[in-house]
Amino acid sequence: MTGKQAYQDTYQGEPAVWLKFGRYEAVLLPEVGANLIAFRDVERGFALLHEPTQDEMESFKARPFIHGIPVLYPPNRFEDGKFPWNGRTLEFPVNEPATGNHLHGFVHSETWTVEDFGATATESYVVASLRVNEQSEVYKYLPFRFTLRLRYAISDLGLEQQFTVINEGDEALPCLFAFHTAINAPFVPGNSAKDYRLKLTIGERWHLNERMLPTGEFQPLTANEQLMKGEGVYPFFESLDNHYTVAPQNGRNRMELTDTKAGLTLVYDAGTSYKQWMIWNNGATEGFFCPEPQVSLVNAPNTKLPADEIGLFSLAPGEIWQERARIYVK
Template identity: 75%
Template structure:
């Protein structure tokens, strides 16, 4: 009989909700940004996400970007911490002194509410949500009333991820979003990073200035980047903090990470609402890298390109944006 369960517990001393279905197991940290901190295949001893050790928990809580699947809202960098949109100027704190930019938004460290969790013969699941209103700390920087709901479920197919943003206010709000997904390479204990090849549905590479902001033009792809969008490449071929357009292949927008030694491929299939990819590999350090599906271009409100091309989405009062993704092994 297939094991299917969900329960409250702890992860490295922090409140967590664990859920399991068959060989798959996952855990989410509702009080640290709704971060899905673990996704494992216990039968094959695969650990797919970059998890913090007990000694890393304090640094993780201070900067929760390189472990699990942090939520970025709004995502990535904004020049001088300014967000110009729809006739309004939003002022964010400059929290990346090296570039003078704001980085990664406001919800990755907030306490989220556990809305529901449970299990059935078909799946186990957990839903967390964050509601921002005038009393919430995030409202100071994003003065809109909104709810973000995040549902993860495990089934025989793998890990499903569903994100929903609803505008609860009376004015139009920007909807800019990304996941800073941190993937292990290797994810199998008997393999090495050299055994791995990654493929991503990238299109063009954005040219970035010295402040890591796009200037509206593209750069030619290198031979290794052509492999990245083609047959696959070693994930640490060069130091990457690169920004690309997303270009669906066979109707799908996805990352595929293959362990060539074992013949196992982790697929991260995200929706086509994600118009961009960020790829960061920790200065080409073997162990993990971050394929980050992102709705919008970095610094999108200050880039003079069509809104639909750069993912500069908005939500009218009462409107919802929703997208789904799945992580599975083939």
């Protein structure tokens, strides 16, 4: 047993907050977007999230999208870097030349403030926040005043994420968020990804054009996608960079990854505020994949689809939005 601890140290040379509780440990990197870079079952030797090696740290910090749990705001792609909002159009840098789009927003690499950390009889936890105002780099592109707050806790029940958004400005704030969560497959040492089956609470698959932007139409699910929605499918059955609506099952929006050999299932219960899923599996390369819970449709402000159907949410001045997620093994 590792005891119950929360302390500041380093991870691969990067300032970090470490959490330990019973069989679990987790690591948060406040200076790299408050990315929860590691969640491990140390008793069984499971690394549940895709972590960077020492050699990958510089490339990870330059593009922190395929390790840990990066925060995307605003999430995914925006056509020509344009973000129409309340009668004006915000201009984002086009940072994906292949598509001519802006990709993944502005908070994943910012330095967040560690507000609190500690250990109690029931959990070890850390709270980090990012306050955006006129003095912030983020404000150049998102000229709103707001605070993002992440609370991670580990306990006998696994990892809990609590995400809070507070509109501290005097106009409506776009509330479009996602997490580019990177899950190891396999997560049991020595086992094969071929033994793994993925389930995801998807509804319909959006048709994406050659720029990876939704056309507003749906495509029929393939037989393998029907398995992903139902009894489960090998996560690397083909190259995936797909966008789906959420269809909660049994009241929950979740991913389940089962190691059929070990008889264990990793559950990622993302919360029903997220109306869309992205899934990306690195060109069908075994090792890890990213099930990404996303509040809104890709490119949502540039579409003419009904706002409530595509998760195009806003927060009025003084309003607060919050959602919880949990990762655990059963």
